[in-house]
Amino acid sequence: MTTSAHASLDFALDRGSPVPLYHQLAQQLEAAIGRGALTPGSLLGNEIELAGRLGLSRPTVRQAIQSLVDKGLLVRRRGVGTQVVHSQVKRPLELSSLYDDLEAAGQSPTTQVLRNELQTASAEVAAALGLAEGDDVHHVERLRLTHGQPVAFLSNYVPAGLLGLDTPRLESSGLYRLMRAAGITLHSARQSVGARSATVQEAGRLDEVEGAALLTMQRTAYDDTGRAVEYGTHVYRASRYAFEFQLLVRS
Missing domain, CATH: 1.10.10.10 (Winged helix-like DNA-binding domain superfamily/Winged helix DNA-binding domain)
Incomplete structure (x- = not known):
């Protein structure tokens, strides 16, 4: 300034x-x-x-x-x-979408949809979503940006026919917001967080150097009936993103 x-x-x-x-x-x-x-x-x-x-x-x-x-x-x-350069996004570990968290933090999120197609579920995806291997799933890959700079690469799988996932809607909103609009009540999730170095392809997508630190997250989300409605594998730039924990003392 x-x-x-x-x-x-x-x-x-x-x-x-x-x-x-x-x-x-x-x-x-x-x-x-x-x-x-x-x-x-x-x-x-x-x-x-x-x-x-x-x-x-x-x-x-x-x-x-x-x-x-x-x-x-x-x-x-x-x-x-x-x-x-930017402010680091600090995301609480709770059942919320990255789009909503960025918007709430005033980070002006935008989305580039890189893949949006039906495909057959691999063994890993089928197990996460409680489907049979080979069942149809909707696969979406997106690049999430703030202030024009990439923050995360998101790969999500949703059971086929669960909701409409056309590209314009995915570019203008978050996945969980679209689910709520379709009448799906998100209830809980199973999630794991890790870290590793960026591959050449990931570095290119996220405007980082090869080997840069990335945060990783895998999540399966469930609705209020216990049905798995989404399985996601995400990578985040550690230089621009952090997960925030609240720890309670058990008496």
Whole structure:
């Protein structure tokens, strides 16, 4: 963003706190990116100016900025300055769709449908959906983007005839939203989360380098009758995406 734009941001630094000033500044910059006060493409201005405005040393400001560069939230561009790249999406582990979560976070999701066809179920897909191997299933592959940048590659299988899945609807809405509109009540899911390195094909789809860290998720969703209605295998860019857990202490 321009100098006049970041001048309006309110950075409250506590010099009596045991938390280092660079960390306080980094936290507040990250919060501003997360809530959209600093949008993708915004420029922070130069370190000298920011240090002078906040009454901080230049090394302190440099350390704060570097910590966000390391997180993938900022990037230093020659001839341009320090620029906001994006905010990382933090998704709660609950039965919700990525589209709905991104929309709720103000991330302006868009979708590219790469595959949308009927095919016969493999043994893996049939087992997940409680079907016979060779039964017809609807297979959809989509690339989910925010602010024009890819976040996740989604591969989903749905029992044939369950609901209409034409490409225009899949491009403008999330799968679970379409299910709810069709009268399907989602009740529960079985899900596993993991991590691995990106293949050449995945790196190309997700605008990453080969071997970049990816988060993975496999999920089978069930309706309120116990019927399996969707099986999905998804990969997410770890630089732009995180799963968020809430842990409760069992007494």
